[in-house]
Amino acid sequence: MGVLVVADNDNAHLRDATHKTVTAALKISGDVDVLVLGKGAKAVADAAAKIAGVRKVLLAESDALGHGIAEAQADAVLALAGAYDAILVPATSGGKNFAPRVAAKLDVAPISEIVEVVSADTFVRPIYAGNALETIQSSDAKKVITVRPTAFPAAAEGGSASVETVGGADAGKTRFVSEEMVKSDRPELAAAKIVVSGGRAMGSAEEFQRVIEPLADKLGAAVGASRAAVDAGYAPNDYQVGQTGKVVAPQLYVAIGISGAIQHLAGMKDSKVIVAINKDADAPIFQVADFGLVADYKSAVPELMDALSAAGK
Amino acid sequence: MKVLVPVKRVIDYNVKARVKADQTGVDLANVKMSMNPFCEIAVEEAVRLKEKGVATEVVIVSIGPAQAQETIRTALAMGGDRGILITSDADLEPLAVAKLLAAVVAEENPNLVVMGKQAIDGDNNAVGQMLSALLGWPQATYASAIEVSGSTAKVTREVDGGLQTLDVDLPAVITADLRLNEPRYASLPNIMKAKKKEIASKTVADYGVDVAPRLKVIKVTEPAKRSAGIKVETAADLVSKLNTAGVL
Numbered sequence A: 001m002g003v004l005v006v007a008d009n010d011n012a013h014l015r016d017a018t019h020k021t022v023t024a025a026l027k028i029s030g031d032v033d034v035l036v037l038g039k040g041a042k043a044v045a046d047a048a049a050k051i052a053g054v055r056k057v058l059l060a061e062s063d064a065l066g067h068g069i070a071e072a073q074a075d076a077v078l079a080l081a082g083a084y085d086a087i088l089v090p091a092t093s094g095g096k097n098f099a100p101r102v103a104a105k106l107d108v109a110p111i112s113e114i115v116e117v118v119s120a121d122t123f124v125r126p127i128y129a130g131n132a133l134e135t136i137q138s139s140d141a142k143k144v145i146t147v148r149p150t151a152f153p154a155a156a157e158g159g160s161a162s163v164e165t166v167g168g169a170d171a172g173k174t175r176f177v178s179e180e181m182v183k184s185d186r187p188e189l190a191a192a193k194i195v196v197s198g199g200r201a202m203g204s205a206e207e208f209q210r211v212i213e214p215l216a217d218k219l220g221a222a223v224g225a226s227r228a229a230v231d232a233g234y235a236p237n238d239y240q241v242g243q244t245g246k247v248v249a250p251q252l253y254v255a256i257g258i259s260g261a262i263q264h265l266a267g268m269k270d271s272k273v274i275v276a277i278n279k280d281a282d283a284p285i286f287q288v289a290d291f292g293l294v295a296d297y298k299s300a301v302p303e304l305m306d307a308l309s310a311a312g313k
Numbered sequence B: 001m002k003v004l005v006p007v008k009r010v011i012d013y014n015v016k017a018r019v020k021a022d023q024t025g026v027d028l029a030n031v032k033m034s035m036n037p038f039c040e041i042a043v044e045e046a047v048r049l050k051e052k053g054v055a056t057e058v059v060i061v062s063i064g065p066a067q068a069q070e071t072i073r074t075a076l077a078m079g080g081d082r083g084i085l086i087t088s089d090a091d092l093e094p095l096a097v098a099k100l101l102a103a104v105v106a107e108e109n110p111n112l113v114v115m116g117k118q119a120i121d122g123d124n125n126a127v128g129q130m131l132s133a134l135l136g137w138p139q140a141t142y143a144s145a146i147e148v149s150g151s152t153a154k155v156t157r158e159v160d161g162g163l164q165t166l167d168v169d170l171p172a173v174i175t176a177d178l179r180l181n182e183p184r185y186a187s188l189p190n191i192m193k194a195k196k197k198e199i200a201s202k203t204v205a206d207y208g209v210d211v212a213p214r215l216k217v218i219k220v221t222e223p224a225k226r227s228a229g230i231k232v233e234t235a236a237d238l239v240s241k242l243n244t245a246g247v248l
Ligand SMILES: Cc1cc2nc3c(=O)[nH]c(=O)nc-3n(C[C@H](O)[C@H](O)[C@H](O)COP(=O)(O)OP(=O)(O)OC[C@H]3O[C@@H](n4cnc5c(N)ncnc54)[C@H](O)[C@@H]3O)c2cc1C
Pocket: A198, A199, A200, A201, A225, A226, A227, A228, A229, A240, A241, A242, A243, A244, A245, A246, A256, A257, A258, A259, A260, A261, A262, A263, A264, A267, A277, A278, A279, A280, A283, A295, A296, A297, A298, B013, B037, B038, B120
């Protein structure tokens, strides 16, 4: 038996969330296999085979899997589920989309977004926007779990597992129509070392781009946003940090013109160092910020750019 | 076309949850409760489908304590036609909720289930996907746009990296994300009208579904508190502090 980890990938690249999920899996069992779902994803499987501690890699391919269709992803996992005690899926939007289907078909209670493995059947997960941590013990024989990647260190490279091809799966009554992906050369938000986020204060998409993006580029940072900024169309949906967006835990998180609502804090309060720039000294974001600058971003951000240049950045 | 909308009564999104001193859970005594915001968005979408002439009936269902009746009334005031309350004093796990909803679907035969992507208390983000799997219906989660035409629905979804559009055969389960719409406030006349709308009273036992918990809560604790740091006076001061902290 052992644990099956389903890889996070985009058919071409293995994402770091996989390495982190492997770390969680190794706390449950020494026998960890990785399943890569995709299309034309051999390079992803080869990359997964290099993760230290992985026993073998399984590669399932089909058109539907290449498009991340949940019905197909769940079926591909279910075909293999009999051989495992636990199935671990990174808690990305793609992972959260199909993992509960696997659980329903296996008649087990899914366990969402764990942040700690206490033992093979006991886990810790945040609830109520991270304002409480629940320790739960599962009585199901098989476990289906999503793993919050930011809560676990990445498993190292250095493995040399074999890669085996397994059956693909189709999309059933769902058809892929199109996708519109945000193109960016910046680091991936969920895995970046530095994140610069902008909020409603930006006032427009142009201003968001004028203020936030150059600062992010100077810092080699990913760009994030509050829900208010996304709702208003200043930034794409994929940038939303929070309870119901992306959870990030970078070395440095810079919040500019963000008030610090519970839902936003849920997505960034585990960052190592938090900086807040806000003109309202009473904004709740200052309650979690290591360094707060009470100022209008319109003058503070240019000054910050200059100070970074002066410091050789 | 009949649309079923499952709604959950949860802690109001403006309230910060507090852990009970005995670590058995979150203190909900005297705390403001409301409809889960994502469920509100689902109700709004269903009502808009009715206003567009696509849906003919919008049925609201909630599983929860007797007070979940108020949550259903709110949905009826927004434009739902009738409600079903399945009373349960225990906060059921997503698996049990999905099984009960599947039983309601078997009885009601809707062409579409629109529901929230996530309940903001348990933060599970699971019931919609599980219901779809149990019914063998297609799923389209995290919807930011829904277009129903004939026997299919085109759904734009918020995914990692951007947006994806799927076309699903009906009947299907669709879960709502934040950008799908902005829910309306019920008008006073509609609140009055909603008082006369029918809410069927059911119990978990009526559906013959096994809802026994699979997860045992060992304890509920408060996360480590982050203490507020310091205020810096200038951007230059900030950069020097960040350099010292080694995070640049
Ligand atoms: C179900 C649900 C889920 C949610 N999920 C999320 C989520 O995942 N992520 C998220 O972020 N939010 C989420 N929210 C929304 C959240 O409650 C807040 O509404 C949102 O985070 C506010 O965004 P903001 O801080 O940008 O805007 P505001 O709260 O309006 O704050 C703007 C801030 O900018 C400051 N400001 C204005 N002008 C300037 C200036 N010139 N210079 C400097 N500072 C300035 C103001 O002082 C203020 O503090 C969710 C809400 C609900 C109901």
